[in-house]
Amino acid sequence: MLVPLINTGIAVSVIGPSKLPMDGLLPEPIATELKITLSNAGVDWHFQNTVTTVNHATTSNNNGYELTLSNGDLIQADVVISAIGLCPNIELAKTIGITVNRGIVTNEYLQTSQPNIYALGDCAEVAGHNLLFIAPILVAAKALAKTLSGQTTAVKYPAMPVAIKTPNYPLIVAIPALLAKGSWQFECASSGFGIKAVFTNDSAALLGFVLSGDMVSEKQVLTKLLPDILA
Ligand SMILES: Cc1cc2nc3c(=O)[nH]c(=O)nc-3n(C[C@H](O)[C@H](O)[C@H](O)COP(=O)(O)OP(=O)(O)OC[C@H]3O[C@@H](n4cnc5c(N)ncnc54)[C@H](O)[C@@H]3O)c2cc1C
Numbered sequence: 001m002l003v004p005l006i007n008t009g010i011a012v013s014v015i016g017p018s019k020l021p022m023d024g025l026l027p028e029p030i031a032t033e034l035k036i037t038l039s040n041a042g043v044d045w046h047f048q049n050t051v052t053t054v055n056h057a058t059t060s061n062n063n064g065y066e067l068t069l070s071n072g073d074l075i076q077a078d079v080v081i082s083a084i085g086l087c088p089n090i091e092l093a094k095t096i097g098i099t100v101n102r103g104i105v106t107n108e109y110l111q112t113s114q115p116n117i118y119a120l121g122d123c124a125e126v127a128g129h130n131l132l133f134i135a136p137i138l139v140a141a142k143a144l145a146k147t148l149s150g151q152t153t154a155v156k157y158p159a160m161p162v163a164i165k166t167p168n169y170p171l172i173v174a175i176p177a178l179l180a181k182g183s184w185q186f187e188c189a190s191s192g193f194g195i196k197a198v199f200t201n202d203s204a205a206l207l208g209f210v211l212s213g214d215m216v217s218e219k220q221v222l223t224k225l226l227p228d229i230l231a
Helices: 002-007 028-041 091-095 134-148 213-225
Strands: 013-015 044-046 051-056 065-069 074-077 104-106 124-126 162-164 171-174 183-188 195-200 206-212
Touching: 002 028, 013 074, 028 044, 028 195, 028 206, 124 134, 171 213, 195 213, 206 213
Parallel strands: 013 044, 104 124
Antiparallel strands: 051 065, 065 074, 162 171, 171 206, 183 195, 195 206
């Protein structure tokens, strides 16, 4: 979302607690290149910072807001966009005694801990996986439709790389499982724009990847080599 804004000439400031953009998702060399690319486009980064107050501006920017950051800096803004993450709403499930964790806990058949109550989508934590995007919902919906029609079918999640909407610096992300053991290796695009980062284990099996810039063309080939998320 930031990049289309910056590309239309709107000044964009980004404030966040990490050292680099999307540092929970991107290996450092790619996060660094993303930062540089967007800096060159004009993005004004405020890393290792949070917003402590948002007030109506009292100075020249009468219709806007004045943000105070944790380091004391002040930023004037016409519009403030909060993008501080998604969290499944599990309150209703919790209230009626369904087992919850990060999401509503289900087995591989999308069954919750209560008979005949199923969970699907962002709210569901399916056999340990709480995946907050459309592709897994489609897979799960097909399996659940079969189960409810009498043909009990487990959800099988294939590898599902995600395209991040940063057109100035294309990104495809298939992050390795949280507990995966291995290491990252990096290769720069011959064009000079983009990086291929692959995460492999001791046996050189591919467990995850992040592609940026001109390297995103390798998505199809690498996706075929990834293990299923839920087999
Ligand atoms: C800004 C943004 C951009 C995104 N972009 C992408 C993208 O490009 N690609 C992608 O794959 N995914 C994207 N996603 C994620 C994707 O939108 C979600 O994974 C998907 O919408 C989840 O579908 P859902 O049906 O589980 O939940 P939702 O779409 O959130 O629908 C839940 C519905 O339940 C209703 N509801 C809540 N509580 C109750 C209740 N007690 N009773 C009845 N109804 C209730 C809500 O009002 C809502 O209508 C994006 C998400 C966001 C926020």
